[in-house]
Amino acid sequence: MLVEVEKIASFPGSPVLAQVKTAFGRTAVRWCGDPTAGPGEYHVEWTVDEDIIWGRNAKSAVGAGPDIRPGGDCVVLRGRLNLTGDGVGVLDVDGTAILLDLAGPMPDGAIGTWVELHIERERIALYPYEL
Template identity: 40%
Template sequence: MLVKVEAVQPAPSKPITVRVQSAVGSAVVLWQGALEAVGREHYVEWTVDEGIAWEVNTWPSASGTSELREDGDHIVFRGQLSLTEGGGAVLELGGALILLGLADPPLPEGVEGAWVEVCVARDHVTVWPYEV
């Protein structure tokens, strides 16, 4: 996903906090790129270090449009959910694929392909820049 990376909190150690602006929204997340790379556009990979649990941090969405937003100290991703053969999940968010682990309670039957909202703690969301 192509995002604009803006400085939020200068820090001498990693990870630093940045605001990412994308075509589907913006949020403040942890940054695993070089400090001097902040302030530019980058393709990024998303890491979510929190398992998704149905009706705990993951719910069905009435909207079929991808969205990225903040809700207090949490990041909300709205996208289309797919399940992996390895027991995980993938959220398609505006063309980006975000791998997600599963937690209890498990996802219900029939959730494959559904539009969902996933709400996770901000400090569990990291972006990693990469070259195309």
């Protein structure tokens, strides 16, 4: 996914965070690239380092369409929930696939629908890459 990094900041005892903007939202997340990188556009891979548990950090979305926004100390990601052939969870956020570790079964009817994940910002990471 192409994101615009607005700023990168580090604070003692905490991971490097990037304030990022997309066509459908903005938030701050853990940055796993060069901590001295400047503002600009970057192609990134998103990772979620938290087990997904329906009713705890995953729920049906109120709206439709991709969304990324802050939610207190969390980041809210909205996308379509799918499963791979071998049962791995995938959140499709505007054509970008984010792999998920599902800690249990999803409720009937959740697969293929819009869902929201509420993940601590330090548990979501962006890994920049070059095309």
